[in-house]
Amino acid sequence: MARKTSKNHIEPRKTPAQARSAETVAAILEAAARILEDKGFRGYNTNDVAARAGVSIGSLYQYFPNKDAITKALLRRETEPLSAAFEQVGDAPSLVEGLQRFVSAAVAHQLRRPVLARLLDFEEARLPLQAENGALGEVGAKALGRLLSRHGAGRGAAARTASHDMFAIVKGMIDAAGERGETDAQALEARVTAAMSGYLQQMNIIDL
Amino acid sequence: MARKTSKNHIEPRKTPAQARSAETVAAILEAAARILEDKGFRGYNTNDVAARAGVSIGSLYQYFPNKDAITKALLRRETEPLSAAFEQVGDAPSLVEGLQRFVSAAVAHQLRRPVLARLLDFEEARLPLQAENGALGEVGAKALGRLLSRHGAGRGAAARTASHDMFAIVKGMIDAAGERGETDAQALEARVTAAMSGYLQQMNIIDL
DNA sequence: CGAAAATATGAGTGAAAGCTCACAAACGCT
DNA sequence: AGCGTTTGTGAGCTTTCACTCATATTTTCG
Incomplete structure (x- = not known):
């Protein structure tokens, strides 16, 4: 009489477990x-x-x-550590240092399982019929936004646009590199960081 | 006795048509x-x-x-004009002008049908079991490479990497903008062009 | 007009895949 | 050891979907 109310006497989605x-x-x-x-x-x-x-x-x-629940759980498993890393870049002592940490985390994530990362990223767009937790892109862009404002670069709508652009640059470059089979994380990090700096300069958000 | 050789007396894939x-x-x-x-x-x-x-x-x-053939044909229909545009940017009188034309074509393409563009781009990776015609990414990167070398910027492996990076930046930024529902093509073009210039500067491929 | 070629139709087939459920084994506890 | 709970099993039901084929309609052209 406890919880198995309605017709079905099976209550799947047994919350975790207690052993094997x-x-x-x-x-x-x-x-x-x-x-x-x-x-x-x-x-x-x-x-x-x-x-x-x-x-x-x-x-x-x-x-x-159902099947989507598996995909969602896998997405969470793969994504959460990166999200956590993104949320810590705000603590960096300088803007450049923050960018480097951000890029480093993203590169490490993508180069670990490039194919999986790409597939899950694509699938993420389809799954959130219910808003769920913030999409990785939002978390990343927000982190970059905080980083910018905390180091006195930009505010308001322009900064938000810049944050999204920067995230898009990182994602685009890293994704393409992964697809091409690149494995040298350091070289890739350097190029991505350069791209971000270049963007900020050109947009007059920082000067070098 | 003509063409319908083997077992099946149906020869689908009737090459185009002659009327309705x-x-x-x-x-x-x-x-x-x-x-x-x-x-x-x-x-x-x-x-x-x-x-x-x-x-x-x-x-x-x-x-x-079969179903994939439909997807392929649609991909071709959507992709060919952009490919053609990419292949003409080499004629531009200056590097910056060339980049602008490149970005302009890409932005126009993506903002026209953003969702479709994104889906087809993803599917492109799965389809070419037989190499087929060059993937859009290759065409774009090659065009950028020609543009660079024609205006005396970079050569060899470094230039090839730069071309791929630049294409990735364009694609990443435009794709994200489309997903976010951006519609102001000019503003987007300006930002993307800025990002490319910034990258080239930071990588010491051009100086401003 | 009339016949051959081209084009169009849609009920039907087979296979793949999501998901259920009645039952069986393993484990935890006293 | 005994008993309830948790965990595991897999045959099979059901739906969806790619694709076929025998037949019908339209077009072309002498």
Whole structure:
């Protein structure tokens, strides 16, 4: 009489777990990631995810009410650390230092699993029918905005535009580099940071 | 005994047409575009495309051997004009003028149908199992490379990297702007051009 | 006009994939 | 050891969707 109110006597989406079930959930997410990486969305289906995870489809649906929930959970798993890193760049002692930290975190993230990052980023646009937590892009742009204002560069609408542009530059460059198979993180960081500085200069937001 | 060799007595992919059939093909492509725009890949299926085009599925398969062929044709339709524009920026009298033309073409393209452009760009990565014609990204980067070398800026590997970076910057900024619903093409062009100039300066490829 | 060629139709087929449910095994606790 | 709870299983139901084909309509042209 407790919680299993309505017709179905199955209440999936069992909130986490208390033992080996955590491993099951982890295995499912990793299997989803791997399948996305080497077959793309085309080969991404729940039956194969379960198989690859070494788990039955039944188990999969104990923890995820539907396919999108898996994708969302994977997105969160991959995205949260980067979001957290973004939110800390405000503490940097200088603007340039802040930009460097920002870029460094973004590059590390993208070069770790480039294909997965790209797919999830694309999927993020489709998922948030319910607004959910802030999209990565918003978090990043906001972080850059704080960084700018905290170091006396720009305010208001212009600064907000600049923040979005800068985020777009970072994302565009890093994404393309990942697609091209680039692996030298340091070189990439240097170029991306240069691009951001150049933009800020040209827009008269900072002078060098 | 002529061409319908093997087992099937149907030879779809009737090369274009000679009358109203051209309209049918056009209607199919436009229907595909509209469905992609307002339902995304999820709602993109051949039955609905045919229905929206006011055509039977049978007709659809007279002209396209499979679903991917439709997507490819649509991609070509949307992409070719931009490719052509890219290939002409080399004729510009100065580097800056060339960059402006490049950016202007790209902005116009993206702001016309932002959602469609984004979806097709993503799909492009999956389709070319057979190399096909050059991807838009390659064409764009190559055009920028020619522009640089023709105006005495950079050569070799560094210039190639710079070209790719510049293309990535343009694409990243314009894509994000489209997603955010920006409509002021001139303002966007100015910012993108500024970003490119700034990058070139910071990388010591040009000096202002 | 009349016949061949081109174009159009849409019910139907087969396969893929999301998801359910009745049941079984493993675990936690006293 | 015994018993309730949590976790796991997988055959199979159902829907969606790419694609076919036998037939019908329209166009072309002598």
